[in-house]
Amino acid sequence: MGRSPCCEKEHTNKGAWTKEEDERLINYIKIHGEGCWRSLPKAAGLLRCGKSCRLRWINYLRPDLKRGNFTEEEDELIINLHSLLGNKWSLIAARLPGRTDNEIKNYWNTHIKRKLYSRGIDPQTHRPLNAVAAVTTTTTTPPADTITTTTSNKKMKNNSISNINQDINNNNFQLVNGTEDSNSSSGVTTDELAFHPHNHLNLDLSIGLPSNHPIAPSSSTMNPENSDKKLKQEPQVLYQWYNRNNNVATSQQLQGVCLCYGLGFQSNNQACSCKAMETGTKTVTATTTTDNHDLYRFYRPMSF
DNA sequence: AAATAGCTCAACCGCGTACAA
DNA sequence: GTTGTACGCGGTTGAGCTATT
Structure with a gap:
C-alpha cells in the first residue's frame, strides 16, 4: 500500500529551525496543547511538515527536557x-x-x-x-516450551509474595533517582556490573512463558511490537500463570505483577500508573488498562 | 592561518502500526 | 477485508563545531 506524503514538500521549510519558528511552535502548543501534528503547522502559521514540528517539540522545545550532560x-x-x-x-x-x-x-x-x-x-x-x-x-535456541528465566527470575520464582514486598520495602531500585543502589557498596566492580547488569538493577522483566503453556498467552501476544493491545485484553493470564507456577496459595495469589520496579522506579508516577507499588499487603494489584504498563510491554522471552 | 579529519547532534527519511471509513 | 491517514519509531544524514596537522 502506497503512502501519501505527510505534507506538501514543495511548500515546507527544511533544515535548522529559526528562532521565530520555535516561538511560533511554542506559543501554539502553549495555547492549544500537543496533538494533531498534521494540522498544526498550518494552524500555527509554520511552513513545516507536521512531523518536523513534532520532532522539534519533542526533542528540543519541550519544557521538561533536562538537557546537559548525562550523569x-x-x-x-x-x-x-x-x-x-x-x-x-x-x-x-x-x-x-x-x-x-x-x-x-x-x-x-x-x-x-x-x-x-x-x-x-x-x-x-x-x-x-x-x-x-x-x-x-x-548459542542454541531454547525449546519453545522452555521457560526462559534470568537469574533474578529464578529467584523470583522461589520468592514468596512477602519477599517481593520485602524487596520493594528495602528500596532496592533507586538508580533512576540518582541515588546509589543498595548493591553498590557490595564490592561489585563496574565491569562486573556491565557483564551482569541484572545483578545491579533488579530487572525482573523476562517472565518468559512457554509458548504452548495451556494458560500462557498465545505466541502472537508475546511480541511486544504488535501485541500490546492483545495483552491488555488478557491481563489475567500472566497472573494465573505466575500463581500456578509458584504454587501460590489462593489467599495470596497475585492479581498483577508490576515490572516497573525491576526497572528502577519507586513510585507510580515515575513510569506507570499501576497500583503495584503499594506495600504492606500481600496482594499486588495492577490496573490493566494503562498504556504504559510495562508488564505487558516487556512481556516476552529474553535470551541473555 | 589554512586545510583536513573527526565528532556531535538536530533533523530528515522511510517504515510499521493503529485506527477510522 | 481493504484502503487511506496519522502518528511514532529507529536508522541515517549532514551542517556545524572542535581538534589536529
Whole structure:
C-alpha cells in the first residue's frame, strides 16, 4: 500500500529551525496543547511538515527536557536498559525523565558504545568482546516450551509474595533517582556490573512463558511490537500463570505483577500508573488498562 | 592561518502500526 | 477485508563545531 506524503514538500521549510519558528511552535502548543501534528503547522502559521514540528517539540522545545550532560547513573541505567531492550530508544527514554529517544540514541552511538568497547564489552550483545564470537557460534535456541528465566527470575520464582514486598520495602531500585543502589557498596566492580547488569538493577522483566503453556498467552501476544493491545485484553493470564507456577496459595495469589520496579522506579508516577507499588499487603494489584504498563510491554522471552 | 579529519547532534527519511471509513 | 491517514519509531544524514596537522 502506497503512502501519501505527510505534507506538501514543495511548500515546507527544511533544515535548522529559526528562532521565530520555535516561538511560533511554542506559543501554539502553549495555547492549544500537543496533538494533531498534521494540522498544526498550518494552524500555527509554520511552513513545516507536521512531523518536523513534532520532532522539534519533542526533542528540543519541550519544557521538561533536562538537557546537559548525562550523569554516571544515567549512563549505567542506559546500558542496563539497552541490555534488556536493545535499540528500543523510546522505551529507554521513557525511563529517563527529561531525556529524549533521539538524545539517548545519539549519546549511545557517540559515547556509550565507545565506553563499552573500552571495557571490553560488545555494545550490541553486552557480552565480553572476546566471548562474542564464541557465543554466536555456540548459542542454541531454547525449546519453545522452555521457560526462559534470568537469574533474578529464578529467584523470583522461589520468592514468596512477602519477599517481593520485602524487596520493594528495602528500596532496592533507586538508580533512576540518582541515588546509589543498595548493591553498590557490595564490592561489585563496574565491569562486573556491565557483564551482569541484572545483578545491579533488579530487572525482573523476562517472565518468559512457554509458548504452548495451556494458560500462557498465545505466541502472537508475546511480541511486544504488535501485541500490546492483545495483552491488555488478557491481563489475567500472566497472573494465573505466575500463581500456578509458584504454587501460590489462593489467599495470596497475585492479581498483577508490576515490572516497573525491576526497572528502577519507586513510585507510580515515575513510569506507570499501576497500583503495584503499594506495600504492606500481600496482594499486588495492577490496573490493566494503562498504556504504559510495562508488564505487558516487556512481556516476552529474553535470551541473555 | 589554512586545510583536513573527526565528532556531535538536530533533523530528515522511510517504515510499521493503529485506527477510522 | 481493504484502503487511506496519522502518528511514532529507529536508522541515517549532514551542517556545524572542535581538534589536529
